[in-house]
Amino acid sequence: MLDLWNNLHPLVQGLIKGLAVILVIFPLAGASSLAERKVSAWMQGRPGPNRAMVPWIAWIPFLSTFLRRLGLFHLLADGGKLLFKEEPLPGHVNKLYFILAPVIAMMPAFTTVTVVPFGAYLTGSGEMVPLMLANVDVGLLAVFAVSSLGVYSLILAGWASNSKYPFLGGVRASAQLISYELSMTLSVVPVFLWINAPGTAGTMSLARVVEFQSQPGFWGGTWFVFLMPVSAFIFLVSLFAETNRQPFDMAESEADLVGGFHTEFGAFKWSLFFVAEYSHMLVGSGVFILLFLGGWNPLPWVSLADLIGGLHRLTHAAAVVHPLFVGVLSIVIFLVKVLAMIFFFMWIRWTIPRFRYDQVMKLGWQRLLPLAIGNLVFYALAIAFLQKPV
Amino acid sequence: MAHVLFNCFALLTIAGAVGVVANKNTVNAAMCFLLSLVGLAGLFVQLDAYLLAFVLLLVYAGAVVALFLFIIMLLDTQGRQKWDFSKLAVFTSLVAFGLLLAGLGTFVKRGQLEAPNPNAAGGVGAALKPYAYQLFTTYLLPVEVMGFLLLVAMLGVIVLSRKAGAGEDAP
Known part of the structure; x- marks a missing residue:
């Protein structure tokens, strides 16, 4: 199996990996959009989407009612509707950029997935091997660099629409995303200062961060959210701003900008923006979990290796320590955490009202950025004091 | 490939x-x-x-x-x-263009380009540590000068964007 994979042409390998990303992220993002509708409904005390049904399943007595109320088939209905709807192309738009903008929205969102590790398996000697599509040493930097290109889709969509409200949305997006990128980048520096102890080879790898959080002992197993709560908080707030989520969805802001940058878009082009937004959320949550919430370790102070060891002692089954089982288990743990983060995104949406634009700018430049710099200086001093030079 | x-x-x-x-x-x-x-x-x-x-x-x-x-x-x-540059702008851009041409000319005529070492960029620019090390040792002065230049530009923007007479921006 592995030999077969390694013998493939690199181009074919890349193609398969790319298809895998699309096949996993696209439905996941679509499911998130349905979950958003459903969770929003529950939080507002209404039933939410509960009509769509597939004929054959409708004949099963109790299950069909349950599934209909859950609204699962709205995902299919929505997808089908958006695919087959007429694609409106307003006469006053810049056609090239108007069509290009949704495509550009997808590209960074899907590209960043390749460098995010999503699980791990353990070799016979207990060594952790991360599962990721492209293992680059610059890890997090690649995520930041590529995801920062996502702003162009918003700017271009707003500009190419050639009408007032989308334009305002595009201008807001360009200023907002740059403002919060600074705090976001600064907030993760303490993490990498801490894991790149003197004498080790410097790395920005996300897998290394998780490895650091799964060491034995109290300090080894401490997730960085406990060790660096301020960093985690700044990163989380910036993540909301970077993914254009409420309370920071200035580019969209239905209350004052109709639909913001996507006002003029319809049908599948419109839905591509939403798939891109949810992909950004998925990747962003993944990075947050890897950095601060222990990655694929089930609980703080309980690493994946501990869990596997415990299971093995309980069951004495050889299958438990098989790399395939460990890999799948780690992916499941990671995915559960990511979905919990997505739920958190929706929870915040209905908890904190949208900011005004000047408040967003003020928060970014006058509160978060100084806080991030202060946090960095504090941790730099603390780490210099704690980690003895070799 | x-x-x-x-x-x-x-x-x-x-x-x-x-x-x-x-x-x-x-x-x-x-x-x-x-x-x-x-x-x-x-x-x-x-x-x-x-x-x-x-x-x-x-x-x-x-x-x-x-x-x-x-x-x-x-x-x-x-x-x-439109092409409505002032005379001064035309003059300075012509001078700059001439300087560029002169520089290129001398480079073509007399400059010697050592065979570029393809590994040099990879050695320094591949990972964080060697890059940062170079930044804080060999190239410390250029980095500091660039930082200072950016600071000057930033101060200039602050001075220019302040409205005359207004001490504090009205909300």
Whole structure:
């Protein structure tokens, strides 16, 4: 199996990996959009989407009612509707950029997935091997660099629409995303200062961060959210701003900008923006979990290796320590955490009202950025004091 | 394979750069600049200088060009520009062009380009540690000077953007 994979042409390998990303992220993002509708409904005390049904399943007595109320088939209905709807192309738009903008929205969102590790398996000697599509040493930097290109889709969509409200949305997006990128980048520096102890080879790898959080002992197993709560908080707030989520969805802001940058878009082009937004959320949550919430370790102070060891002692089954089982288990743990983060995104949406634009700018430049710099200086001093030079 | 990729990226870089200068539409020009930067990042990746490639994308493609677009939209300078430069501007740009030509001429005539070491960029620009080490030892003075220049520019912006007579911005 592995030999077969390694013998493939690199181009074919890349193609398969790319298809895998699309096949996993696209439905996941679509499911998130349905979950958003459903969770929003529950939080507002209404039933939410509960009509769509597939004929054959409708004949099963109790299950069909349950599934209909859950609204699962709205995902299919929505997808089908958006695919087959007429694609409106307003006469006053810049056609090239108007069509290009949704495509550009997808590209960074899907590209960043390749460098995010999503699980791990353990070799016979207990060594952790991360599962990721492209293992680059610059890890997090690649995520930041590529995801920062996502702003162009918003700017271009707003500009190419050639009408007032989308334009305002595009201008807001360009200023907002740059403002919060600074705090976001600064907030993760303490993490990498801490894991790149003197004498080790410097790395920005996300897998290394998780490895650091799964060491034995109290300090080894401490997730960085406990060790660096301020960093985690700044990163989380910036993540909301970077993914254009409420309370920071200035580019969209239905209350004052109709639909913001996507006002003029319809049908599948419109839905591509939403798939891109949810992909950004998925990747962003993944990075947050890897950095601060222990990655694929089930609980703080309980690493994946501990869990596997415990299971093995309980069951004495050889299958438990098989790399395939460990890999799948780690992916499941990671995915559960990511979905919990997505739920958190929706929870915040209905908890904190949208900011005004000047408040967003003020928060970014006058509160978060100084806080991030202060946090960095504090941790730099603390780490210099704690980690003895070799 | 490597040659094909190099040719693609080099073509992208140069075509993008030409597009920046040749385009009348400022948004198109900015997008060409973006393409050029992406090509340049691809060239860096081919030299194994991954860090440089991603820093280039992060800083220039991710932030600087986005700011350009922001300014273009804010000022809305769509195709209204005519060739109405002042005499001083024409004179200085001619002088600058002459200097550039002279520099290129002397370089072609007398300059000696040592055979470039393809591993040099990869050695320094591949990972964080060697890069940072160079930044804080060999190139400390240029870095400090650049930082100071940026500080001067920032102070200039603060001074210029302050409204005369107004001490505190009204909310």
